[in-house]
Amino acid sequence: MNKKTNIVGLLQRSSVPIMFVIICALCIPIAGLSPSYLINEIVTRMGRNSFLILSLLVPIMAGMGLNFGMTLGAMAGEIGLILVSDWQIVGIPGMVLAMIISVPNSVLLGFFCGKILNMAKGREMITSYIISYFMNGVYQLVVLYLMGSIIPIAHTSIKLPRGYGIRNTVSLLSMRQKLDNLIPLTIRGVKIPVMTFIIIALLCLVIIWFRRTKLGQDMRAVGQDLEVARDAGINVERTRILSVIISTVLAGIGMVIYLQNMGNIATYSSHSQIGMFCIAALLVGGASVDKASIGNVFLGVVLFHLMFIVAPRAGAYITGDSMIGEYFRVFVSYAVITVALIMYETNKRRAKSLAGAQLAAEQEAQK
């Protein structure tokens, strides 16, 4: 009995990854892409996205759900890169400087976000989601109006012709894949971004270590039961804010890694989709709103991006319309998040009603 429910439970928990394996298995042959191309793409995207997705783990640990506010960190990272490319600091030093610039901004934004989320306990996700929209407005204000007019921007190549504001795309040619190629390695035609992987591995180690620290333990306690943690003397508000700050800072650094791989910044849109795709990828990897592991991150990156690569091709092949696949993958991203949210809420309610059912059964048995 117990074993059976365990297996059913396991299947239930991993239903999303299994579904994606099936989708990918169906689409790969139809898409007709060569294995080496696929592997190359997947490896590239793992290097590009993993760091960003890892930044989501800490707030989940602290019980604050999926941090839609990671967009804030992405904005901080972009601002760092814009400034650095204006100062013409190239290559790895430029990247490091961009990260350094992003950190104080991320801390500030994360603090703001955490403060607000503490005022909206119980609806953190929708609030963090709206915060990302709100900050997008502020970001536009800064980048489109203040940069060049108040914040000095010297180079016309990134400035709009009107004299202030940043162009729609900022080229990062000087940094393009500098990190990925720092230690060049190609195995059978598959280019491995060794240095990026090393950094990601380091972050994984840091996260594992962090879970074992006092702060990590406090976050888990706060995440599971806020009131009990408070009674035990843990400063709940501060702990929650810290978790958001850590997530935002990591997202900022992750964004720099992401953009160095892309080679350019889409100034006004890079960050807006990133939160959604990262969250979808994490969920595809089998994470839920209240539980996520490093394994979920990597499984998610592979499955989600495999789908991302093959779906448009497969869609085009089936319907003869390339847009179908494009829309399909957007739809899947949203659908995955929707399903995960629904499962989370229904499980929460089921856990509550389970206690009642058990008592009723006991009473029945007594009769």
Added chain:
Amino acid sequence: MGEKTDIKKEKGWFGRLVEDFGLPRLIITLFLILLLILAPIVGADFPSQITNIIARFSWNGILVLAMVPMVHSGCGLNFGLPLGIISGLLGATISIELGFTGALSFLMAILIATPFALIFGCGYGWLLNKIKGGEMMIATYVGFSSVSFMCMMWLVLPYKSPNMVWGLAGKGLRTTISLEGYYSQTLAKFLQIRIGNFVIPTGSLLFFALLAFLMWAFLHTKTGTAMTAVGSNPTFARAAGINIDRIRLLSVVMSTWLAAIGILVYEQGFGFVQLYMAPFYMALPAVSAILIGGASVNKASITNVIIGTILFQGIVTMTPTVMNNMIHMDMSEVIRIIASNGMILYALTRKTEGAK
């Protein structure tokens, strides 16, 4: 409670105003007043500005009105508005596909949209009843998922009307479809009043007034009363023998249907049907409009709808002109984003009694 009123008294009239009205709401109102004063000074055409605000009010009013039933039943702000909008879009495209023109196409669009809205609303309401407490986030993503799903459908569904499909491929709907010859301005032209530059789209306003009146009337009936009670205190309503799930479902269906009608009215004013990703961001302006009008996550009235739509649309239309004339810098988009999302944030962080 007594303590709170004491504090209110000490704060003086300004403090009281802030407390009753909410600081962001006050700022937005003052901002609009400032814009109205500045408009003539910087040389903007005042009557056409007012005309603009009224016109946009008539386009958007019903979409904002669609928020009311769900707020009343305690389902929160309907971030899932796009679902209803899709019903409306289905009504619009099918009506055109079937070859209806002029005012009749508008009527048929409403008739065709209705069953879609009812079916979608039922499914959506059923889902929201399963996940009480997490409505807003899930509503957002239900909206997004349905929009992106329909993106595929617009391409695949067998529409044939040459006015709607891509000319070259002969299939797949265009992103924008002109309503010229269909129901563009159908309502607005009805009993239209025109004094120089100043135009009042009487028909649209009357249509809004009709629906608003029906909503007001509904809230005065037995079922409407039950709906308010469910939103105010669900446990109380249950103890009084109300079937909470049924009432909530009804509110969701109403909201979805109003959104469907709302988008049709919007289109007749705007003159175009916008497909694909367009419905995506239609929920947020409606949500912030009703909040600016004085509603909270679990309280909303028709007055909130009217005031909110006027304020919100006023800012949307006035800012670009005034700003452009004044500093030659069009910051209106940014101001709109910050103001509307700021308003939603403010409402979400308020402690609401009874809302769980």
Added chain:
Amino acid sequence: MSNDKPRLLEMKNIQKDFFGNQVLTDINLSVDEGEVVGLVGENGAGKSTLMRILFGADMIRETGGYGGDVVLEGKTVRFSSPFDAIAAGIGMVHQEFSLIPGFTTTENILLNREPTKKSVVHDIFGPRMNTLNRSEMDERAANAIEMMGVSVDRKMYINEMPVGHKQFTEIARELSKDQLKLLILDEPTAVLTEKEAEALLASIRGMSERGIAVIFITHRLQEILSVCDKVVVMRDGRVVSEKAAKDTNVAEITRQMVGRSVETSSAAPHDEEAEKERKTILKVDRLWVDMPGEIVRDVSFEVKEGEILGIGGLAGQGKLGIPNGIMGLYQAGGTVTFEGKQIPLNSPRQCLDSSFAFVSEDRRGVGLLLEESLEWNIAFPAMQIQNRFLRNYLGGLIKWRDEKAIKEITDKYIDELAIKCTSSKQKAKELSGGNQQKVCLAKAFALNPRLLFVSEPTRGIDVGAKALVLEALKKFNRESGVTIVVVSSELEELRQSCDRIAIVSGGRIAGILPASASVEDLGTLMLSQVI
């Protein structure tokens, strides 16, 4: 105890009032090192308040502090938070568990007191970045568990544990604090099986031998007598007796707990003849109700037409579950027959249709629409259930709220029950507790019920309003012939207003006595099957 050494704890002349309502008067209590003190009393006798004062609870400070002195080891202390109390060596195990479900026993025992290993980044980011020292945590948890003398799996997760082990985990957490000198146990055995309870009693003796003093609160008097050195009985905010355990017995303690110093009770004269003639209107058979904290097991009783039946008992014993279960607010089973017709359970609507009405004990949560006007509150159920206060248009298709009729009925009840308000349009949340209670009554009266359940009608309202509420109930019963079932924790109140009193203990009916029965008899029933 030697005289030169100060006593561990002395509470001197403790006074406490909540907004003018005196709940503790002149309490003196002393505890010596290693002494086990049993604290007993009815609910509302002031035990919890006294312990909260000792433990520095926030709510005491927020409600204006207390009078008198708490002297710990010869020094007067005034804790500003529970953390101060803990630091001074006081530990408390509350009735509600305060445990993290996904943590192991060890992690919970050492929650926020984990030993750490200094890490390299300690100097930059502070001590919270130190890693946990798991082996030392294990060791300390093991020590605490051993001290308790009960075996608990250190690696087990809380959410997989039986209730008893959760209780032991809580106790072990207190014991793991090195400074612990005094442990307060608030009804620790309520959730334990008999065997676990015995183990706990043994561990209390063990603690006492190690010099830790224990204040033990329970309703199980046998336990008190078997483990305590001293028994302190509280009643109405006073200490009425303080005796060595060996010099007293269950009967005496019961009498002290429930007995009134002045014989104020004027129970209605009991008319045996009339009683027999009355026919049974409601029959409850083998009812069970799953109301958290108020579980009802296998309850059967009958209500006679036109009577006022009281249901009494201690908190948590299940008396509140009875009306809530019958009215369909919590999951229930069994049969309920009203005038020969079976009433389906778990459906509030069916009960209301059968002309039942219910005044809930949870005024703010269930009883009122706080954000709405009095008119809405009073007229709403009658409008929804009986289609009253509505005007029909289009042949009943449109049911329009009849504001005038609603105002009329509201004004009528405002007048009749003397509800203090500015107008019938005032919001319910702006009224005082007593007036809110009257609104709840008006809401039920407006339904013109045949059978009225009233749950804790006088909880949290002032003395004047209490009398008014009870009088209104009696009047409603007399003049409208409505059968009423009153559930209350206050025996005296039941004795004054009811015809018969059923006492619930351990989720079951312990007995039904006429209201004229002696307080001692009722009290004995109350404690008979306590869980």
